Every structure is written in structure tokens, then in C-alpha cells.
Amino acid sequence: MRRRSTRIPPAFVFVGLFAVTGSLAGAIPAAAQTPPTGEGPAALSAASVVWAVPLVSAASFGWAPPDASAVPVAPPVSFAPAVSFEDQRAPYRRPAARLQTGIRLFGAVDVEQMLAKQSFAATLGTSTLLGFGAGVDVINLKGGGLFMRAAVSIMSKSGTRSDGTVSNGIALDVKMLPVDLGVGWRFNHGSRTNQVTPFIGGGALVMHYSETIPAGSPSDNTSAWFLGVEAFGGVDLRLGSSLTVAPEVDFRSLPGAIGNGGLSQVFNETNLGGVAFRVTVGVRLGRR
Amino acid sequence: MMRKRLPQAWRFLLPTVAGVAAAIVGMAQPIHARRAGQNVTAMPSTSGRAQAIAVATARGLAYVPGEVIFKFKNGTPTSFQQRALMAIRSRPQLSDVHWMHEIGLIHDDSQPDANVLAQQLGEQAEVEYAHPNYLRQATPVARVVGSPVSPASNSSGTPGIPIRPIAAAALTTPFTPFTPNDPDYGQLQWNFPLIGMPGAWGINPGGGSSVIVAVVDTGITTTSQTLTTPLWNGSAFASAALRFATSPDLSPSRLVNPQDLVFSPNNTVLDLDGHGTHVGSTIGEDTNNGLGLAGIAFNVRIMPIKVCTGYWEAMIEQGQTGTPGFATGVGTSCADSAIIEGIQLAADAGAKVINLSLGGPEPDTGIQNAIADAVGEGAFVSIAMGNDAENGNPTEYPAFYAAGINGAMSVAAVSSTMGHASYSSSGSYCEIAAPGGDGPESANTSFVWQVTLNFNDQDPTLLVPRFDEYAEVGYSGTSMATAHVSGLAALIFSQYPNIKPAAVEALIKQTAMNLGSSTQFGSGLIQARAALFGLGIAK
Numbered sequence: 001m002r003r004r005s006t007r008i009p010p011a012f013v014f015v016g017l018f019a020v021t022g023s024l025a026g027a028i029p030a031a032a033q034t035p036p037t038g039e040g041p042a043a044l045s046a047a048s049v050v051w052a053v054p055l056v057s058a059a060s061f062g063w064a065p066p067d068a069s070a071v072p073v074a075p076p077v078s079f080a081p082a083v084s085f086e087d088q089r090a091p092y093r094r095p096a097a098r099l100q101t102g103i104r105l106f107g108a109v110d111v112e113q114m115l116a117k118q119s120f121a122a123t124l125g126t127s128t129l130l131g132f133g134a135g136v137d138v139i140n141l142k143g144g145g146l147f148m149r150a151a152v153s154i155m156s157k158s159g160t161r162s163d164g165t166v167s168n169g170i171a172l173d174v175k176m177l178p179v180d181l182g183v184g185w186r187f188n189h190g191s192r193t194n195q196v197t198p199f200i201g202g203g204a205l206v207m208h209y210s211e212t213i214p215a216g217s218p219s220d221n222t223s224a225w226f227l228g229v230e231a232f233g234g235v236d237l238r239l240g241s242s243l244t245v246a247p248e249v250d251f252r253s254l255p256g257a258i259g260n261g262g263l264s265q266v267f268n269e270t271n272l273g274g275v276a277f278r279v280t281v282g283v284r285l286g287r288r
Numbered sequence: 289m290m291r292k293r294l295p296q297a298w299r300f301l302l303p304t305v306a307g308v309a310a311a312i313v314g315m316a317q318p319i320h321a322r323r324a325g326q327n328v329t330a331m332p333s334t335s336g337r338a339q340a341i342a343v344a345t346a347r348g349l350a351y352v353p354g355e356v357i358f359k360f361k362n363g364t365p366t367s368f369q370q371r372a373l374m375a376i377r378s379r380p381q382l383s384d385v386h387w388m389h390e391i392g393l394i395h396d397d398s399q400p401d402a403n404v405l406a407q408q409l410g411e412q413a414e415v416e417y418a419h420p421n422y423l424r425q426a427t428p429v430a431r432v433v434g435s436p437v438s439p440a441s442n443s444s445g446t447p448g449i450p451i452r453p454i455a456a457a458a459l460t461t462p463f464t465p466f467t468p469n470d471p472d473y474g475q476l477q478w479n480f481p482l483i484g485m486p487g488a489w490g491i492n493p494g495g496g497s498s499v500i501v502a503v504v505d506t507g508i509t510t511t512s513q514t515l516t517t518p519l520w521n522g523s524a525f526a527s528a529a530l531r532f533a534t535s536p537d538l539s540p541s542r543l544v545n546p547q548d549l550v551f552s553p554n555n556t557v558l559d560l561d562g563h564g565t566h567v568g569s570t571i572g573e574d575t576n577n578g579l580g581l582a583g584i585a586f587n588v589r590i591m592p593i594k595v596c597t598g599y600w601e602a603m604i605e606q607g608q609t610g611t612p613g614f615a616t617g618v619g620t621s622c623a624d625s626a627i628i629e630g631i632q633l634a635a636d637a638g639a640k641v642i643n644l645s646l647g648g649p650e651p652d653t654g655i656q657n658a659i660a661d662a663v664g665e666g667a668f669v670s671i672a673m674g675n676d677a678e679n680g681n682p683t684e685y686p687a688f689y690a691a692g693i694n695g696a697m698s699v700a701a702v703s704s705t706m707g708h709a710s711y712s713s714s715g716s717y718c719e720i721a722a723p724g725g726d727g728p729e730s731a732n733t734s735f736v737w738q739v740t741l742n743f744n745d746q747d748p749t750l751l752v753p754r755f756d757e758y759a760e761v762g763y764s765g766t767s768m769a770t771a772h773v774s775g776l777a778a779l780i781f782s783q784y785p786n787i788k789p790a791a792v793e794a795l796i797k798q799t800a801m802n803l804g805s806s807t808q809f810g811s812g813l814i815q816a817r818a819a820l821f822g823l824g825i826a827k
Contacts, residue, residue: 119825160458161822163795166784168822170491171458211824214460215491222826262823266798 104137104244106282110153112250113276116258116269123172123263124159129274131155135180137282145186149201152179161213164266170215176272177208178252180230197236205230205252209272228254228273242284250276328529331515334605337550337623342602344423346617350650351420353400357624357654358409358418359391372412376405386625389632389661391654393421393625417653423621424648424685426505426563426596428767429675429711432729434760435472437580437739438536463490468575468582472760476737477581478704479723483772485584487817488779494575494587495782500544501571501585501641501774502634502667504627505564506620507557507594509534509755510546518607519752520614525607532558533756535565537573537580537739538590545637548594549626551601557592560600560755561620562741564592566763567645569738570771571778580739581760584775584816588782591639595626596646600752622646627686628658631669635662640781643774644671645767649682656689663695668781668789670774672766673700674713684713691717695789697796700809701726701769704733706801708808712766719810720796721803722772725764735762736771776816783820795819 110131114120120127133153141147156175160167184201188194204227211222234248252273259270344352360369366382373380378396386393399405402420410418465486467473473480480486512533519528534540546557559565568590573583602615627646634642642662659669674684687698698717701709701724708714709726727734742759773796780792787795799819800812 116825123823123825158458161824163780163784163787163791163798163822165791166787168783168820169459170822171460172824174825209826211826213821213824215463216821217463220821220827222824258826261827262825264825266794266823 099140099143100286101138101140101143102284102286104139104282104284106135106137106151106244106246106280108133108135108151108153108278108280110155110250110276110278112155112252112274114274115253115271116264116267118164118267119258119263119269120174122162122164122267124157124174126157129155129157129176131176131178131276133178135280139186139284145188145199147184147186147199147201149180149182149184149203152177162263164263170213173210173212173214175208175210175212179206179208180204180232180250181206182230182232184232186236195238197238198234199236199246199248200231200233202229202231204228205254205273207252207254207257207272209257224257226254226257226272228252228257230273232278234278236282244282244284246280246282248278248280250278252276328514328516331517331530331604331608332552332554334552334601334608335550336605336609337626338597338601339605339609339611341423341550341597341621341623342599342605342615342618345619345621346615349423350648351402351422352623352625354396354398354402354405355421355623355625356394356396356402356405356409356418357391357421357628357652358394358406359416359654359657360414361416362390364414368414372409372414375408375412377408388625388629388654388658391628391657419652419654420650422624422648422650422652424624424627424646424650425620426561426622426646426767427620427675428563428566428763428765430725430729430735430762430764431562432735432762433742434476434737434762436742436757436759438758463487465490466493469578470575470580470582471578472580472737473582476732476760476762478733479725479736479772480582480584482704482706482723483776483813484815484817488776488820491817491820492779492783494572494583495585495779497542497587497589499585499588499641499778499781500591500634500637500639501588501643501778502591502593502630502637502639503564503568503571503643503774504593504595504630504634505567505622505643505645506561506596506598507548507551507559507564508538508543508546508568508590508592509557509559509565510540510543510592511556511558512540512756517604518610519603520607520612522614525610525612528607528752530604530752531754531756533758535569535573535739535758537577537758538565538569538583539574542572542574542589544589544591546592546594547630547633549629549633550595550597550623551605557594558755559592559594559741560604561596561598562743562761563596563620563645563763563767564594565758566736566738566740566761567643567767567771568592569740570736570768571641571643571775573738581737583738584772585778585782588778591634591637593630593634595630596620596622624652624655628652628654631655631658631662635665635667639667641774641777642667642669643771644669644686645765645770647672647674647684647687649676649684651685651688655686656693659686659689659696660693663693663789666789667695668774668777668792669693669696670770670777671696671698672770673698673715673718675701675711675765675767676713677709677711681713681715683715683717687713688715688717690719695793697773697793698810699766699770699773700724701764701766702803702809702813703727706803706813708805709764709766709769711764712769712808714805714808716807718807719793720773720800720814721809721812722769722814724766724769725762732762735764736768737762773814776814776819779816779820784822795822798823 117127135151182203254272257272258264466489575582575586598620690696690698701712703726742757797811803809
């Protein structure tokens with residue numbers, strides 16, 4: 001990663017530039033004025049900016065110049081060649097960040113509230129499932145905030161089959177393997193100083209769903225892939241130079257995946273998706 | 289009401305022929321029991337109900353003469369109740385009312401036309417409803433008798449399947465379909481594979497003994513003894529020894545809390561028809577004992593409640609009251625008052641399933657209330673749709689009420705090919721279907737086979753049939769279909785602890801095999817394995 005020599009808030013840089021262009025020359029004591037160097041503001045170093053800031057700051061806090069009559073006045077000084085304010089600013093504007101594409105590897109913990117609440121609750125005792133997974137974000141695509149995501153997690157829980165009201169004691173194992181394939185946008189991505197980077201995204205969700213009844217016959221089991229969509233949003237929190245934590249919310253939708261049999265048909269619940277609260281812990285590889 | 293395929297002639301010919309023979313030989317002494325060691329005692333005095341019902345049916349009446357079932361509006365003071373009773377010609381007292389919970393039964397000999405009585409009482413402001421004490425039928429469409437079954441043939445019997453203890457952990461041991469070793473299971477009981485019983489038994493072998501199924505019917509004999517009673521033999525009364533025995537394939541230890549509400553009011557029940565025993569055997573005949581046939585829930589307990597009487601009950605009562613002649617024209621009938629009380633007794637005794645293989649074309653709010661109350665107490669009620677599809681297909685009660693009560697189901701019958709049984713009543717109130725048998729009498733698949741009374745044992749030297757002889761008997765009718773649903777419900781109660789009756793109904797419907805017409809099949813043919821296996825999320 002490219003490291004900056006000094007961290008100066010942009011606003012201060014701007015004010016410092018303004019102080020040395022001569023626009024405020026009359027208000028600046030001659031003794032304090034910088035002798036012409038012929039280099040012009042374009043060569044203003046970070047150190048000189050630091051120097052300039054106190055001047056402005058002092059003036060703005062009531063510092064008054066000495067009595068003009070008691071101070072010999074030097075002939076007017078002008079910079080040559082004269083440049084306009086706009087001309088002076090332009091060279092200091094930070095060029096648009098064009099960050100290198102990088103990747104963020106992450107592990108994830110999902111807590112998903114299934115949309116088919118009754119079906120899951122009747123068999124598993126809860127409609128909130130815990131999942132663990134991993135994935136990768138390819139970030140700064142085309143030097144911008146665009147990123148791509150591929151992630152996989154697994155959720156599993158055991159319960160018993162039921163009539164919808166009470167258990168019949170026959171064991172039931174449910175496993176879900178959601179695979180996220182999405183794209184998104186990271187806001188504030190161009191800043192190298194931000195600690196918080198919001199992001200949103202969406203894409204395809206491929207889910208493998210299985211129900212296994214150990215005491216049943218193979219035909220009693222369910223194993224199938226379903227295709228759906230997802231949308232997600234969260235914030236990427238920098239914890240260090242490369243370590244980030246990102247809480248996010250994922251909305252997953254797999255309409256029609258269930259509802260043709262079992263309790264999902266009884267309860268008329270057809271969507272195998274849910275709303276997942278996901279926390280990812282990632283390591284960013286590559287230069288920022 | 290019923291299809292007239294069942295030959296009834298033997299009921300009258302047999303005693304007639306025997307009576308003539310007895311008269312010829314001057315036979316006046318009791319016929320002694322063949323079975324050694326069987327007690328011989330005098331039959332207790334009967335209630336007289338059977339004779340009254342017999343008289344009614346012989347006259348073609350649909351109700352018990354002079355009897356009305358009614359209910360006062362809630363909160364009616366006793367003084368107002370008494371005032372309402374004054375509307376009846378005999379001016380009965382409140383103490384004369386036979387109370388079945390809040391439902392009353394009043395008898396007025398001065399007005400045998402129960403419709404008039406009901407109108408008089410129903411017009412009173414204090415009365416919520418009043419209607420005659422109707423009679424219903426518990427009669428199969430057809431019956432054939434197969435091989436006799438006796439305890440002696442249980443030589444190769446093996447112990448029944450042990451009751452599976454309630455597992456603390458979820459069941460993961462693979463289920464394997466179970467085929468009972470009862471000798472004629474494979475040959476005769478086509479109906480059980482049709483509803484997935486082998487797989488269901490693999491999951492839950494026969495249910496648990498904590499489940500009680502009440503069979504409100506003609507009774508299931510709970511005692512083995514010989515009872516002497518005077519019987520008309522065609523020319524005079526002769527002391528006859530009636531031999532009773534429990535079914536060799538329905539252990540007496542599994543018969544609990546027997547109730548006789550119409551014939552012999554004591555703590556034993558006698559089945560003089562066979563219908564109740566057949567129904568009870570479908571529900572829970574002893575299974576895997578190397579004897580006879582199998583039942584669905586063969587570990588549950590059965591509560592026999594006798595509410596129906598027929599020819600022999602009437603004959604015995606005529607003998608006890610000295611009424612000469614044969615009880616000609618008498619069919620098996622069940623008074624609403626007894627049905628109501630039977631349902632109430634079953635629910636109060638903790639029965640989880642109540643089987644009502646009976647019905648008729650007359651509505652009865654009292655039965656409707658009793659069923660609803662029983663469901664409220666946690667009992668599932670299975671009710672026959674009726675066998676009158678070819679007799680005008682009238683609306684059948686109490687089956688009609690089942691559609692409006694979650695936890696009670698009306699049951700239609702299907703044939704072995706899963707077609708609509710020709711006799712099975714249909715209508716929008718049909719909720720489910722089960723095997724009832726249909727077809728030519730020469731085919732085993734035309735009947736549901738169970739061990740019940742063997743009336744084919746017609747020793748010409750006997751005055752009466754043997755009530756201690758059992759055989760594999762084929763019946764067809766919605767009564768049989770109803771017993772299948774009751775047996776399945778009993779297994780469900782065993783498999784799903786604390787399940788509610790409404791949930792039992794929902795589960796049976798959800799797992800049924802759709803057969804098409806909802807008026808003929810309801811939600812379809814019951815599938816026992818699927819019901820016990822339950823539901824997952826997607827399948």
C-alpha cells in the first residue's frame with residue numbers, strides 16, 4: 001500500500017493554499033510573508049502547508065497586524081508570473097483515485113431468519129438457523145467501487161418430523177448450502193483514510209437443500225438445487241491495515257423451492273429464502 | 289336405509305326350525321354349554337330397551353315410541369324447566385328425565401308419537417331443541433363367513449409385538465415394513481397393504497396401551513360364560529343356555545371399561561350381532577400371534593360400548609317379559625339416546641378415539657353436541673358415511689356433522705381397486721375414504737375380513753346361535769371403512785403424544801391419497817405409513 005507522508009485534512013490544505021496566493025497578502029505582515037522564490041505555489045510542499053496553517057488560524061482568531069505607521073512598509077511584492085486562484089488550485093486537487101483491484105477473503109457467520117417460519121419451526125423447533133461460510137470479494141474493479149462476491153455457507157440443524165403441531169419423534173436433518181454470486185458497489189471506496197465503507201449488492205443465489213430422515217428410506221429424503229436471488233448491504237469496518245469486519249444484512253429469495261409437499265404445503269410457505277444477518281471477517285490482499 | 293344384500297332369513301328360520309324340533313322332542317331343559325369349565329348363570333334382567341326398539345323397528349318406526357331427546361337453553365332455572373315439561377301430556381317431573389350431561393331423555397307412554405312429543409316440548413321457550421329418540425343402523429352391506437377361529441388353533445402362536453417404549457431421543461433406526469404372521473393375513477387382508485399398514489407398523493407397531501378406542505356399536509363380548517334365559521321356541525318358552533366367549537383374537541385384557549347402555553346394564557358387554565366385534569377387530573385385533581387375522585392398532589385398549597340391539601336381544605327380552613313369539617322384522621338398531629350417552633361415557637373415560645360405525649337419515653342435535661363435546665375433551669371421532677348410495681343417497685347423520693367439527697371425520701368406503709364402493713353414501717360432507725370392500729361375494733376382496741362371531745355354527749339341536757364361536761368373517765360397508773380410520777387415529781395418538789383431535793384429522797387428510805371426487809372420497813384414501821411418518825419441510 002502506498003503510504004502518505006503526512007495526513008492533512010483536505011480542507012486545511014485548501015485554506016493553506018489560499019493563504020499563500022497573495023489574496024490575503026495585505027493582511028499578512030510583511031515580515032511573515034514568504035519571500036518570492038520563483039517556484040510558485042505549485043512547488044508548495046507539505047511542510048510549507050503546515051507552516052501556512054497557523055497564519056491563517058491566528059488571523060481568524062483575532063490576531064491583528066502591527067500599526068502600519070510603526071512598521072516600515074516594503075514595496076509591494078508581486079509574484080511573477082502571476083497566476084489565478086483557479087490555476088493555483090488545480091495542481092493540488094487530488095487526482096481521481098484509481099485503486100488497484102484487490103481481493104478480500106472472508107469467513108462468515110450467518111444468522112438467518114427463514115421466510116418459511118412455520119415449516120421450520122414445526123420441525124426444527126426454530127425458524128432461525130446458524131450458518132458458517134467463507135467467500136471472496138473482488139474489490140475495486142476498474143479502479144472503482146465495483147466489486148464481485150462469491151461466497152458459500154452451510155447451515156444445518158436436526159429436528160423431528162411433525163404434523164405441524166406436535167413432533168412424531170422421527171429424526172429429520174436439514175442442511176442448506178447457499179452459494180452467493182453477486183456484484184455490488186462500495187461507497188467511499190476512493191478514500192484511503194476511511195474506516196467505514198458502506199456497500200450494497202445483489203445477485204444470484206444458488207442453494208442446495210436437503211432433508212434427510214435417518215430412519216426413512218432414500219425416497220423419503222429430499223436433495224435438490226434451487227436458484228434464487230439475493231440482495232445485501234452492510235458496512236466494511238477497517239480494523240487494521242488489512243483486517244476488516246463487515247456486518248451486513250442479506251435478503252435471500254428462493255420462490256417456489258418448497259410448498260409442493262410437507263409442512264410447507266400445509267402452511268402455504270413456498271420461499272426457501274430468508275433474511276440473514278451476516279458478519280464477515282476478512283483480510284484484504286493487495287495494495288489499497 | 290341399508291342395502292338388502294344381507295340375508296336375514298336365517299335369523300328367523302333357525303329358531304323356528306329349532307323350536308319346532310324342540311317342541312317335538314319336548315325339550316324344556318337348558319342346553320348346556322359345551323365348553324368345559326364355563327360358568328352357567330342366569331342372565332341378569334335386561335333393561336327392556338331392546339324390546340322397545342324391536343317393537344319400533346318391527347313397526348317401521350324411525351324412533352323409539354314415546355321418547356324425546358331435548359336440551360334446555362343454558363341458564364334456564366329449574367322452575368322454568370319444570371314448567372316446560374308440563375307441556376307434555378303426562379306432565380313428567382324433572383326427576384323423571386334421564387340426563388346425559390345437559391341433554392335430557394324423557395319417556396311418555398301416553399304419547400307414543402315422538403314427533404308430537406318433540407313438537408310439544410320444542411315449542412317451549414326454555415327448550416333449545418327437542419326431537420324424537422331416533423334409531424340408527426349399524427349393519428354391514430354384506431357378510432360372508434370363512435374359517436372358524438378358536439383359541440385351540442393358536443398352537444403356533446408367537447408373542448405379539450412388544451410395545452415400543454417412548455424414545456427419549458429422536459428415532460433414527462431405519463424402519464422396515466412389518467408383515468404379521470397371522471395365518472390368513474396375506475390371503476384375506478388386502479385392505480391393510482392398500483393403506484400402507486406394513487410400513488406404518490414398521491414405524492409404530494400397533495400403537496400404545498395408553499390409547500383407548502371406544503367402539504360404540506353392538507358391543508364386544510367381554511366375558512366367557514353361559515347365561516340361561518327363557519326363550520320362545522316356537523310354541524313355548526324354554527330355558528336356553530346362551531354361550532358367550534370373548535374373541536380368541538382380541539385379548540380380554542385389552543377390553544377396558546365396558547358399557548352396555550341398551551341391553552344388560554352391568555359391567556359386562558355381550559355382542560349378539562358380530563358387528564361390534566368385527567369393527568373392534570379391524571381397529572385392534574391381536575396381531576402377529578399366529579392366529580386368525582391382524583388388526584391395525586393391536587396394542588391399544590378397546591372400550592366396548594353397546595348401544596345397538598337386534599334380534600337376539602329382543603328375543604331374550606321377550607323371554608324375560610313373557611312376550612311370546614319371535615321378534616320378526618327386527619334389525620340391528622341403535623337409539624340416539626344410547627349413542628349420545630355412549631359418546632359421553634367414552635370421552636369421560638379418556639378415550640382418544642371414538643368409532644361410530646352407525647348412522648341414519650334423521651338429524652339429531654344431541655348427537656352433534658355430544659360429538660363436539662367429545663372432541664373438546666380430546667377424542668377423535670370417526671363416523672360412517674352410510675351405505676345408502678343406491679337407496680336415494682340421503683344425507684346421513686351423524687356423518688353430516690363431522691364436516692363441521694374439526695376432530696371428527698366422516699368416512700366413505702372404497703373397493704380393493706380404490707374405486708368408490710357402490711353402496712357408499714356420498715355428499716359434500718364426505719371427508720375421507722378407507723377400505724370397505726365391494727364386489728362379487730365370491731371374491732375375498734369384496735369384504736373386509738376380521739375375526740368375529742360365527743353364526744354359521746348352526747347345530748340343528750340348538751335353539752340359538754353360538755355366541756362363543758368365532759370365525760374369519762367378511763363384512764362390507766362404510767362401518768368397516770370407519771374402523772380403519774379409527775385404528776389409524778389410534779396409531780397417530782400413539783406416535784404423536786399430545787396431538788389434538790383436529791390435528792389428527794388434518795394429518796389424515798394431508799397424507800391421504802387423492803382419488804378424485806371429493807363427494808365420494810373426501811380428501812382421499814387414508815395412508816397409514818405416510819400419516820405416521822409425518823411431514824418434513826419440503827416432503
